[in-house]
Amino acid sequence: MxxxxxxxxxxxxxxxxxxxxxxxxxxxxxxxxxxxxxxxxxxxxxxxxxxxxxxxxxxxxxxxxxxxxxxxxxxxxxxxxxxxxxxxxxxxxxxxxxxxxxxxxxxxxxxxxxxxxxxxxxxxxxxxxxxxxxxxxxxxxxxxxxxxxxxxxxxxxxxxxxxxxxxxxxxxxxxxxxxxxxxxxxxxxxxxxxxxxxxxxLPQLTWNVLSKIPSIVTVGGAMLYGIWWITNRRDEVRAYEAALQERRSNGSGAHTTNPEEN
Ligand code: SF4
Ligand code: SF4
Ligand code: SF4
Structure with a gap:
């Protein structure tokens, strides 16, 4: 096909x-x-x-x-x-x-x-x-x-x-x-x-850049960034869920910002 x-x-x-x-x-x-x-x-x-x-x-x-x-x-x-x-x-x-x-x-x-x-x-x-x-x-x-x-x-x-x-x-x-x-x-x-x-x-561009960096830097940097990013997003999601819960308890219908909308 x-x-x-x-x-x-x-x-x-x-x-x-x-x-x-x-x-x-x-x-x-x-x-x-x-x-x-x-x-x-x-x-x-x-x-x-x-x-x-x-x-x-x-x-x-x-x-x-x-x-x-x-x-x-x-x-x-x-x-x-x-x-x-x-x-x-x-x-x-x-x-x-x-x-x-x-x-x-x-x-x-x-x-x-x-x-x-x-x-x-x-x-x-x-x-x-x-x-x-x-x-x-x-x-x-x-x-x-x-x-x-x-x-x-x-x-x-x-x-x-x-x-x-x-x-x-x-x-x-x-x-x-x-x-x-x-x-x-x-x-x-x-x-x-x-x-x-x-x-x-874009994957090709990424590879072109990464391939010029020593692998230890690449792997270490990617891992550190990954850990930072996941932690950061978890915090955002936790804050979002807590705010939602609080608004539900208060009976408020006000809009809470979804972290995806930031
Ligand atoms: S937008 Fe929906 S209907 Fe159209 S191709 Fe994508 S999945 Fe199929
Ligand atoms: S999700 Fe984004 S990167 Fe993946 S195929 Fe669709 S438009 Fe391209
Ligand atoms: S909204 Fe536009 S693209 Fe979608 S079905 Fe109607 S005419 Fe077609």
Whole structure:
């Protein structure tokens, strides 16, 4: 099977949210419209002055989440999806820190928390079906297909209507390329996209730097940072849970800041 991808043409999106509804149904997630990624929203629509932007995992060609995960809970498949194995995950949340698109979300309130993100519907893709979100999209704003074919289609659209599109296919080269590609009529930076990302894959860059440092420094530094980070996050989570508990005891419905939102 050739590598697959999604092409999201934001000029065609009407903000109907059918993609999120279909995703929630396909993945058995809690119903209800959400405008930010969460443990129960693998894709979410943001509105920027009438332009709708679908946020979701970009399914990087060389994913940083997979390269930093110490137990191999993430796998990039040749077909495109970056999969997550909750049975391997130890909850260190390195993936959340490392993702250049701030995608993975954590079940902060669960006794056995897992990381959540879009997995590009592998159960459908392996059967030759489109992703649930692409199938549900009524306007063709989200389409699924072979990555090379979608890139060709995107360039044909830009060249047929140069006044309609900014001349860029986002995701073609960012961080080494992704399996989610975007077309837009508005400059990407105005829609909250990171436009200063490297075109080299980030794990490759990390390796290039680390490989020049003596291994003792690398291993020791990484371990120290890991210990500091896990301790720091534990403290944040503890403080968050204590504040929640206190508010529950006081009967207050006031919002408590989730450490994921910082
Ligand atoms: S967008 Fe983030 S979570 Fe998704 S594959 Fe890339 S690094 Fe991993
Ligand atoms: S590809 Fe599948 S899991 Fe990902 S956003 Fe679309 S429906 Fe949800
Ligand atoms: S289903 Fe299609 S048109 Fe509707 S919000 Fe999603 S991408 Fe936009």
């Amino acid at each position: 050739k590598p697959k991808a999604l092409l999201i043409d934001m000029t065609m999106c009407v903000g109907c949210n059918a993609c999120q509804d279909a995703c929630k149904k396909e993945n058995g997630l809690a119903e209800g419209e959400e405008h930010k990624l969460s443990a129960s929203a693998y894709t979410a629509l943001e509105e920027h002055d009438g332009v709708y932007v679908r946020r979701m995992c970009q399914h990087c060609e060389d994913p940083t989440c997979a390269s930093v995960c110490p137990v191999g809970a993430f796998t990039k498949t040749p077909e495109g999806p970056v999969l997550y194995d909750e049975n391997k995950c130890i909850g260190c949340r390195y993936c959340m820190q490392a993702c250049p698109f701030q995608v993975p979300r954590y079940e902060w309130n669960s006794t056995f928390p897992r990381v959540h993100k879009c997995i590009l519907c592998p159960q459908r893709v392996s059967k030759g079906l489109p992703t649930a979100c692409a199938e549900a999209c009524p306007t063709g704003a989200t389409t699924f297909g072979d990555r090379d074919e979608l890139i060709k289609i995107a360039y044909e659209r830009m060249s047929a209507e140069p006044g309609k599109y900014v001349p860029k296919l986002y995701g073609e080269h960012e961080v080494g390329g992704t399996s989610v590609l975007y077309l837009s009529s508005v400059p990407f930076e105005q829609l909250g996209f990171k436009t200063n990302l490297q075109t080299a894959a």
